[in-house]
Amino acid sequence: MLLKSSLIRAVSQTKGVITRGYKAxxxxxxxxxxxxxxxxxxxxxxxxxxxxxxxxxxxxxxxxxxxxxxxxxxxxxxxxxxxxxxxxxxxxxxxxxxxxxxxxxxxxxxxxxxxxxxxxxxxxxxxxxxxxxxxLNRMNKIHSIDEMTGIAVADSGVILENLEKSANEHGLVVPLDLGAKASCHIGGNVSTNAGGLRVIRYGSLHGSVLGVESVLANGTVLDLMSNFKKDNTGYHLKHMFIGSEGTLGIISKLAILCPPAPRAFHVAFVGLPSFDAVLQTYLSAKRQLGEILSSCEMMDKDALAAAIQHFGLKAPIDDYPFYMLLETSGSNADHDQEKFNSFLENGMEAGHIVDGTITGDPGKMQEIWKLRELVPVALIEDGYCFKYDISLPLRQFYEIVPVMQERCGSLAHRVCGYGHLGDSNLHLNISCSEFTPEIYKRIEPYVFEYTSKLKGSVSAEHGIGFLKTKYLSYTKADNAIDMMKEVKNLMDPKGILNPYKVLPLN
Amino acid sequence: MLLKSSLIRAVSQTKGVITRGYKAxxxxxxxxxxxxxxxxxxxxxxxxxxxxxxxxxxxxxxxxxxxxxxxxxxxxxxxxxxxxxxxxxxxxxxxxxxxxxxxxxxxxxxxxxxxxxxxxxxxxxxxxxxxxxxxLNRMNKIHSIDEMTGIAVADSGVILENLEKSANEHGLVVPLDLGAKASCHIGGNVSTNAGGLRVIRYGSLHGSVLGVESVLANGTVLDLMSNFKKDNTGYHLKHMFIGSEGTLGIISKLAILCPPAPRAFHVAFVGLPSFDAVLQTYLSAKRQLGEILSSCEMMDKDALAAAIQHFGLKAPIDDYPFYMLLETSGSNADHDQEKFNSFLENGMEAGHIVDGTITGDPGKMQEIWKLRELVPVALIEDGYCFKYDISLPLRQFYEIVPVMQERCGSLAHRVCGYGHLGDSNLHLNISCSEFTPEIYKRIEPYVFEYTSKLKGSVSAEHGIGFLKTKYLSYTKADNAIDMMKEVKNLMDPKGILNPYKVLPLN
Structure with a gap:
């Protein structure tokens, strides 16, 4: 038990420090x-x-x-x-x-x-x-965490990391983890349907959030709270508030289902010769690691290079075109390690994995996680960073990176890709010394047209916010956007809630 | 691999036969x-x-x-x-x-x-x-199943069991399983947000369904399909069709995320001395079996007696006040068995589990599942059966059964409880020789008032349909019901879609 809690804390702290360090x-x-x-x-x-x-x-x-x-x-x-x-x-x-x-x-x-x-x-x-x-930062009370059912009830302003710590004390984990955990609010996570690192294991917030309390535009408090995993009484209105980015109501409280805390974690960092090897490794991980696979991240060499350069990190293995970070979490360390070792051996035998390191040591896992977690912030350190999080068919997941490299040429400092492979979610990042209309026009709307052509999503997890309203139609059908407008008009007829966001401006 | 597919088939067939046999x-x-x-x-x-x-x-x-x-x-x-x-x-x-x-x-x-x-x-x-x-029964085409992403795209009229078989052929399982699988349609499952036996492992359909195509009241085809786990482009309208029971639109097609098929199953059937022992066993199962726990069902002695009586089954253990059926599924049979055995030994040592049997043999697992799966239909065989599926706080989960036994007295043939303990979902069943207004009035609305007092849900998974419209307000706040009416009016202004259902008639 000591191992478990010290381990969880170690990992959480790393992630927290990253964001705090950056924001300062x-x-x-x-x-x-x-x-x-x-x-x-x-x-x-x-x-x-x-x-x-x-x-x-x-x-x-x-x-x-x-x-x-x-x-x-x-x-x-x-x-x-x-x-x-x-x-x-x-x-x-x-x-x-x-x-x-x-x-x-x-x-x-x-x-x-x-x-x-x-x-x-x-x-x-x-x-x-x-x-x-x-x-919402004063509305930060955790109302209850039920060890038996796993249900946590919290105000929307609770910081994700604080909720995670409290859940850990009850032998549970929050089914959501992301780099910004030391600052982001659980209410904001739900309002934006945040994804992050645990989606492959625990699914999306639409599955985990059991109820919300939401304050509507006119001040009405809509009580859609539920203390149960199952409640089939009428329309599932709470989902209107999950991912609508505060444009339909302001989430004030929520109930979320927290799974039992794993007792053992293992992390591997591997080098791969090609994107095809990355895909094969992902498929094998799903099959061989099955129920204990809790993260499956990929990054290319340029992404890793940014983290190494700006944060003085040291890669645990030699240089390769692609890297993957795989994490397992389960209830028996010996069982997990046996499965993980066997998976890695099979991958090396097949030639998909060229080199790698695996550890169950909290400190070392923390070091490995840094390699992945510092990438997004490292790229901002380049000066200015255009960030795209798109969903793409797995087989064509990485194609857009070399395309954009060629398109941006010397205007970009770095064009690289990393992301949640297990969720078909690519973070395409293009860094430069500063924002210029020239590079902006080189990138947009091309990047969304490309995504649309592959029937991908122009926003996998970040949302539409203000910056992507004009690209909504690249993913959503016209009559779906019309229906969104009607729903907005129904719930916020004056349009006072977070205007200029989500829906197209014209 | 042979073991895996033959096992899945064996279990599926049992469940199928039950429904077919009954319906004839x-x-x-x-x-x-x-x-x-x-x-x-x-x-x-x-x-x-x-x-x-x-x-x-x-x-x-x-x-x-x-x-x-x-x-x-x-x-x-x-x-x-x-x-x-x-x-x-x-x-x-x-x-x-x-x-x-x-x-x-x-x-x-x-x-x-x-x-x-x-x-x-x-x-x-x-x-x-x-x-x-x-x-919808002619719209029964499975369009695609992607082995790598796990995403299945199917028409709404595909029979659940057929989708499961196709998923199995691709090394996947449908994240939904229920007794009616040989007859029910996946579109109907989604329209009613069906729960069933795998919710504890794979969560609700709101998490698994990635997209729907829905035909609205006026004939508009609303394309909310997605081939991705993550798509944060605007309002998540698809959830309006999940669980609204065909009153907002008719689902014509859908995309659902199918997890990798487990390679090993184990089933235990145990006898317990008290409901408190049931709760303790559930909590231990969550902690000790963690990621491999795939079903956690309970039933009382009267529920089991109905199945035994009407279908000539034989209980594998002696008589106890309560029984639990626990299933694990994972990627390594040896690991799973070791965890399961250790869990059972701990339970017996603690005195929570008095007697039990565990098996990984497909035929024997099938026999054990019959004991649970035949309960709902056996109770209808008593003549007429009032069925309630309610969500209740776990600590008070079973209290309502003796209360209703006393209340119904000799009017009822059997008053018993069984259900998905892992989801706080009790199936309270009251059987009698035939429907009479006398027993009907003895039960309703009392059973819903009782549930409401415990802040439970009057419908955990069956939905509201026609039979429960007047009880919606026992679970939902008035302004939530008002909002449902407004949404209904927005999407179906003439009210032609499945009228007299879900919303209160007056």
Whole structure:
């Protein structure tokens, strides 16, 4: 038992440190979104002093932020790609306060931008103009964790890592893990249907989230909570709030099913000669590691090189065109190790795996995970990074990387691919010294046209947010987009919830 | 490999035979629903000869059924609890034909009742009055099964067992298994968000179904298909069709994620002295069997007695107040057996498990599964059976059974409980010689009031259908029901899709 909990903690801490370490660095503040992307403000009311006084009465003046320095952290996103111009951030402390804020905003036609940990990558979590930011970070109570059923009930502002720690104390794990875990909120994860590293094992949040409480545009509190895995009483409305990025309601509370914590982890890092070998290794892992496979990540040599260069890491094996990080987690260390060793031996015999290292040691696993987890942030360190997370047919998963390398030529510093192979989810990253319209136009919309041609998804997990609204139609049928608009109109007739996001602007 | 496929087939066949065997038996035809439950017909048009001619032109006269004997099988449900009075059954052969039918019905204000395998238990799959039955059974093509990604694409009318067989041939399993698998359609399963025996391992259909194609009330074909595990492009509308029981659209096609087929199965049947011992055993199973636990079923002595009596089975162990059936499935038989044996030994040492048998032999596992799978049908053999499937807090899971025993007294033949313990899902069954208003009133609404008091769900997996519409409010908040009505009105403004179902009638 000691091994288990110390191990989980070790892994969690690594992941946490990565994000925190990165966020502390000063980066260039981008120009205003309205200028860079030429958007027109919709006819919402502008916040007045009288509105601010009313908010102070409702939630207390301490929680109504108008200080320009603090405002900036809420107006700019993690990637420094977008910048809003909000004049006020509200920090409600309860569902009731959140409901009162929304009721007031609805009556006054004031637009709002709900914000969790502000770790989103598509500009969904910051305002576009002067929308009021509603930060959920004070709504951070874990209400209950039931060891027997595995169900955790938490406010939406609980930081993912904190929920994970509490779950661990009950012998459980949160079925979601991602690099930003030290900052992101579970409510934000659910609002954006976050994916991350454990989807291959525990599936998507649509399967794990059992209930949500959501505050609608007009302040109505919609109670769709459930303490049960199964509840077939009428329409499954909660799914409307999972992945709609705060445009249909603001999730205030949720129930999530947490699986039993594994007792043993093992991690392997292997080098492969070709993408075909990567695919064969994935297929073998699914078959031979079956129920204990908990991560199946790939990255190319350029992706790994970025992490090594910017964070002074050392690769545990020689240079290869492709690398994979495989993780198993199970209830018996000996059994898992036997399966893992046998899988690796078979892979080496078949020539798919050329070199590799496997470990069950917490410290060493942590080192290996760093190689994968630091890639996304390392690429931002290049200067500016265009990040695409697309779903593609596995057999054509990697084709787009060399295509984009050729297309960007010397405009790009690095064009590389990594991602969640087990979910057909490629993170295509193109880094350069700074954002220029020239490289932007070289990349978009081409990258989405290419994805669309392969019937892929233009957003596997990051969402549409602000940055991808005009590309929604590359994946979704016209009548599906029409239906989305009708649902939006039904639930938020004034359009005050996170405007300019998800749905096409025109 | 031989072991794996022969084993899967053996188990599937058992389950299939049960349903087929049962359905062949003649049962008393119930009175019309409109008389027994006193419902008022809504002002839809009635089908005319001219409508029938039009349907014959659209899909061919062979597929427009007006023969009274065949109509009866579509008008009466599996439980013989409800009976509609439809004059015509349509069997479209494609999405295009289905779309044309709906377009016509929408224009003419003709109500329809979509029907899959007609194995539902809440009267959702048969008409209440003279709604046109739309049978999906000709739309039964499996379009593709991708061994590498595990994604199967199938028409909605594919019989679950057939999809399972095809998945097995590709080294995969369908993440859903239930007693009616030889008759039920995958489209019906998705429309009703069916649960069944594998939820504990593979989760709910909201997690497994990756995409649906749905024909709306006005004939619009809404393409929400996806060939990917991850697709975060806009609202996740497909979930509106999962579990809405054909009242928002008719699912015509779907994509479902199939996990790798396990290579080894083991089944244990154990006797326990108390319900507390059942709970402790469940908790230990979750912890000790972890990732290989694939079923965790419980039943009380009266439930088992029904199966033994009506089907001449023999219990493999002595009489105990409670029984559990536990199944593991994994990728290494030796590992699984070692874990399972150790778990059983620990349970016996702790005194939770008094007696038991474990096997990995396909024939013996089949015999054990029969003990559980024949319970639901055996209870119908008593004459008439009131079936409730409710979600309850695990610690109070069984309390309702003795309460109902006392309440029904000699009016009931048997009051017993069994179900999916791992999902907090109790099947409370009350059998009697025939339906009488007296026992009906003794049971309802009391059973739902009791469930509501414990904040349980009045329908864990069967759905609301026709029989439970008036009990929806026992689980769902008023404003959630209002929102459901608004969604219904948005997607089916004339209310022609499966009327009198899911939403409260008044």
């Amino acid at each position: 660095k000063a980066k260039k503040i981008p120009e205003f979104t309205q200028d860079r992307y030429q958007v027109s403000r919709k006819s919402f009311a502008a916040v007045t002093d009288s509105d601010v006084s009313q908010f102070e009465k409702t939630i207390g003046s301490k929680y109504v932020v108008t200080d320009s320095e603090e405002l900036l952290t809420h107006n700019v996103d993690f990637l420094k790609a977008v910048r809003g111009n909000s004049k006020v951030v509200l920090k409600p402390g309860s569902t009731e306060e959140l409901s009162q804020i929304m009721k007031y905003c609805y009556e006054k036609n004031l637009a709002v931008c709900p914000q969790g940990g502000n770790t989103g990558l598509v500009g969904g979590s910051v305002p576009v103009f002067d929308e009021i930011v509603i930060s | 038996k003649a049962k008393k035809i119930p009175e019309f629903t409109q008389d027994r439950y006193q419902v008022s017909r809504k002002s839809f048009a009635a089908v005319t000869d001219s409508d029938v001619s039009q349907f014959e032109k659209t899909i061919g006269s062979k597929y427009v059924v007006t023969d009274s004997e065949e109509l009866l099988t579509h008008n009466v449900d599996f439980l013989k609890a409800v009976r509609g009075n439809s004059k015509v059954v349509l069997k479209p052969g494609s999405t295009e034909e289905l779309s044309q039918i709906m377009k016509y019905c929408y224009e003419k204000n003709l109500a329809v009742c979509p029907q899959g395998g007609n194995t539902g238990l809440v009267g959702g799959s048969v008409p209440v009055f003279d709604e046109i039955v739309i049978s």
